[in-house]
Amino acid sequence: MGLKQAITPYLWFDGTAEEAANFYVSVFPHSRILTVAHYSGIDPEREGQVLAVLFELDGVKFGAINGGPMFKLSEATSFLIDCRTQEEIDFYWEKLGAGGQYQACGWLKDRFGLSWQVNSQELVEKAHADPAISRRVMAVMMEMTKIDLAALEKAAAGA
Structure with missing residues (x-):
């Protein structure tokens, strides 16, 4: 059984979370997309769009969330x-x-x-x-x- 990462940084994006995660995974060795979650029943205007992406960069887990334009x-x-x-x-x-x-x-x-x-x-x-x-x-x-x-x-x- 592998060690559990105690802290996972999450990065806030405005619609580009999946694009950013795919870019970072392409740059760093030993990296991969773990999961992609979509809006479903949360916000009718965003139904089906990417909500969050969990990915690893050289073995370190990160999250990316499409939270909107309010934070940069x-x-x-x-x-x-x-x-x-x-x-x-x-x-x-x-x-x-x-x-x-x-x-x-x-x-x-x-x-x-x-x-x-x-x-x-x-x-x-x-x-x-x-x-x-x-x-x-x-x-x-x-x-x-x-x-x-x-x-x-x-x-x-x-x-």
Whole structure:
């Protein structure tokens, strides 16, 4: 029996939940759509339309709900993609950023409005462990849009 995921993030969309879930599943390895629920007897105007989608991204469950226009995704919530190589950073940067907005310090907003941090958790943890390293790395990172691991590693090393 597998481990149960205790917390499942749900993302709010205005009619694009299934499209967004299918897009994310196409980007991340080991991902799949689990279920698609439709409006049925809840709202006659939306009868038969997609209500919610449950999906996995690299083994992590997410939900997407078509809740309507009253709430929007924002940078207040983001997901960090822990990349080990520059090639991984380049891949996610291009795939998720297409049709969206590239932002500073390795952040981007995809075409659905969801914010992602495309970075290296290992490098972030290394920088946070030492204030001097953190200042150097952050100074270099603040000048970047897409993360350049070699430049950040060089800054961490004090070069």
